[in-house]
Amino acid sequence: MSxxxxxxxxxxxxxxxVQNLSELHKCSDPRCLLQIHSQIxxxxxxxxxxxxxxxxxxxxLCLRPYSAASVFSLVPEPTSHLFNTLIRAFAHNSLPxxxxxxxxxxxxxxxxxxxxxYPFLLKSSSAPLRTVELIHAHILKLGFLGDIFVPNSLIDxxxxxxxxxxxxxxxxxxxxxxxxxxxxxxxxxxxxxxxxDARRLFDEMPERDIISWNSMLDGYAKAGELDAAxxxxxxxxxxxxxxxxxxLAGYCNTGDMxxxxxxxxxxxxxxxxxxxxxxxxYASKGLAHDASILMDQMEEAGLxxxxxxxxxxLSACAESGFLVLGKRIHAAFKRRKLRFFIQISNAxxxxxxxxxxxxxxxAIFEEMEEKDLxxxxxxxHGLxxxxxxRRALELFSEMEDNRIVPDGFTFVGLLCACTHIxxxxxxxxxxxxxxxxxxxxxxxxxxxxxxxxxxxxxxxxEAYSIAKTxxxxxxxxxxxxxxxxxxxxxxxxxxxxxxxxxxxxxxSHEGNFAIILNIFAAAGKWDxxxxxxxxxxxxxxxxxxxxxxxxxxxxxxxxILKMLDRLGKHLKKVIC
DNA sequence: CGTGATGACG
Numbered sequence: 172m173s174x175x176x177x178x179x180x181x182x183x184x185x186x187x188x189v190q191n192l193s194e195l196h197k198c199s200d201p202r203c204l205l206q207i208h209s210q211i212x213x214x215x216x217x218x219x220x221x222x223x224x225x226x227x228x229x230x231x232l233c234l235r236p237y238s239a240a241s242v243f244s245l246v247p248e249p250t251s252h253l254f255n256t257l258i259r260a261f262a263h264n265s266l267p268x269x270x271x272x273x274x275x276x277x278x279x280x281x282x283x284x285x286x287x288x289y290p291f292l293l294k295s296s297s298a299p300l301r302t303v304e305l306i307h308a309h310i311l312k313l314g315f316l317g318d319i320f321v322p323n324s325l326i327d328x329x330x331x332x333x334x335x336x337x338x339x340x341x342x343x344x345x346x347x348x349x350x351x352x353x354x355x356x357x358x359x360x361x362x363x364x365x366x367x368d369a370r371r372l373f374d375e376m377p378e379r380d381i382i383s384w385n386s387m388l389d390g391y392a393k394a395g396e397l398d399a400a401x402x403x404x405x406x407x408x409x410x411x412x413x414x415x416x417x418x419l420a421g422y423c424n425t426g427d428m429x430x431x432x433x434x435x436x437x438x439x440x441x442x443x444x445x446x447x448x449x450x451x452x453y454a455s456k457g458l459a460h461d462a463s464i465l466m467d468q469m470e471e472a473g474l475x476x477x478x479x480x481x482x483x484x485l486s487a488c489a490e491s492g493f494l495v496l497g498k499r500i501h502a503a504f505k506r507r508k509l510r511f512f513i514q515i516s517n518a519x520x521x522x523x524x525x526x527x528x529x530x531x532x533x534a535i536f537e538e539m540e541e542k543d544l545x546x547x548x549x550x551x552h553g554l555x556x557x558x559x560x561r562r563a564l565e566l567f568s569e570m571e572d573n574r575i576v577p578d579g580f581t582f583v584g585l586l587c588a589c590t591h592i593x594x595x596x597x598x599x600x601x602x603x604x605x606x607x608x609x610x611x612x613x614x615x616x617x618x619x620x621x622x623x624x625x626x627x628x629x630x631x632x633e634a635y636s637i638a639k640t641x642x643x644x645x646x647x648x649x650x651x652x653x654x655x656x657x658x659x660x661x662x663x664x665x666x667x668x669x670x671x672x673x674x675x676x677x678x679s680h681e682g683n684f685a686i687i688l689n690i691f692a693a694a695g696k697w698d699x700x701x702x703x704x705x706x707x708x709x710x711x712x713x714x715x716x717x718x719x720x721x722x723x724x725x726x727x728x729x730x731i732l733k734m735l736d737r738l739g740k741h742l743k744k745v746i747c
Numbered sequence: 748c749g750t751g752a753t754g755a756c757g
Contacts, residue, residue, distance in 0.1 A: 520754090545754050
């Protein structure tokens with residue numbers, strides 16, 4: 172890697188020319204870039220398409236896509252290279268709509284797209300399948316498949332939009348393949364979960380580079396086959412920071428934080444990604460202390476979180492309710508005055524609403540200059556589960572006014588909203604209309620919402636029969652919600668059926684156990700709990716008597732318990 | 748082309 176690009180200060184400004192700016196596109200320091208940009212303008216070189224391309228690329232690298240666009244706009248006759256660079260700048264800064272807009276401008280201009288245009292365009296988003304197919308058709312028409320990086324990027328895009336079959340077709344039809352083609356195909360199979368096929372291809376490869384090994388390694392790590400991953404890791408001819416991080420992430424995902432930490436400490440070099448994996452690992456498991464310390468150490472090492480780090484750590488914070496660290500990430504991005512990437516704002520909305528700070532979530536949502544479907548969905552769901560069901564439904568109307576097309580996530584939020592305000596009829600309407608009007612096939616999450624809602628509304632038998640007849644095997648979440656409904660509505664006989672289902676899925680879950688005891692106690696049916704079931708419950712109790720999921724994890728247990736006690740007393744005063 | 752990565756059922 173070459174060093175940071177520096178403005179040619181030693182040279183007299185008069186000598187600024189295309190030659191001594193040849194490395195400009197690698198400049199990743201915004202301050203340096205601004206300085207050189209003003210020099211370029213002073214010398215009237217900014218209309219030169221070659222220099223403008225370098226400026227566009229550099230602004231993209233500095234995460235300033237709008238500055239890149241303004242450089243572009245001053246060039247009287249943009250070349251295809253300049254168009255391509257701007258398309259790539261927008262793609263790289265997750266502004267897909269602007270990538271496509273630039274592409275359509277290019278088509279209307281006298282400059283024609285070339286074989287670089289389409290790969291950049293394909294990268295511009297996790298492009299929806301239709302878009303990939305459309306671009307594929309363009310490529311076929313123009314005969315660009317001969318440039319090997321074009322089919323290579325098609326394989327990648329098909330894979331990322333979930334069409335591994337089309338990726339296979341492109342791969343098989345290629346007359347000449349390079350190591351990138353093979354790697355892309357292995358990665359595609361790994362992504363699709365077709366681990367055995369990936370391995371077969373990996374074994375067939377005419378040559379392997381470190382990326383091939385890392386892709387295969389990732390396949391085993393993602394599948395939780397850590398022994399196989401570790402074996403491969405040792406057999407690799409060489410390992411880099413990605414290889415280490417891949418295995419590290421594998422251990423973090425299975426919750427083996429000790430092994431993960433051991434690997435992390437042993438890594439010969441760590442980058443932001445490695446730190447992110449370890450910090451998010453701790454944060455998502457509620458190990459707030461470890462996560463904070465590591466965050467300090469990362470900063471001491473001179474590394475600042477990038478977009479991926481922010482999104483990853485924020486989502487880990489959302490999972491465990493770790494508001495303090497989430498706020499810290501938020502503040503760091505504000506301080507650095509970086510454009511808030513849409514994914515970061517989205518992650519913040521989710522984090523704040525999961526931590527109960529709905530005002531902050533709403534403030535971020537409102538201030539976003541561009542919202543995507545995830546933003547709307549997160550906000551709808553956030554409102555719904557924080558007791559603002561009506562507002563959530565209103566926001567859905569606003570979505571429709573803004574012509575945002577809802578997806579499956581949207582309907583989960585809407586069904587949650589119905590649950591919180593008890594709108595059974597409305598929920599049934601949403602449930603049927605999502606498939607009929609929007610073509611969204613309900614998933615187990617939708618059934619879960621509906622079943623929960625019906626159960627809370629006292630329609631226990633209907634909830635139970637849906638759980639039995641829906642196209643998915645009911646899981647512990649669903650049985651748990653029915654069981655809870657049985658408790659609320661004192662239905663002991665159904666509870667007994669549900670207990671059997673639940674016990675086979677989550678035999679030692681303390682929360683279920685407490686509900687079961689409550690139901691039988693309330694009904695005075697202690698006798699009914701004879702035999703095997705009682706024994707099972709007893710052994711579960713002895714193993715972890717009186718423990719809940721948060722016990723032992725918190726350094727502030729005493730304060731929390733006192734607060735709970737005070738809350739309880741306060742509630743009694745208010746109610747009585 | 749490979750590591751982290753925003754939204755879902757109690």
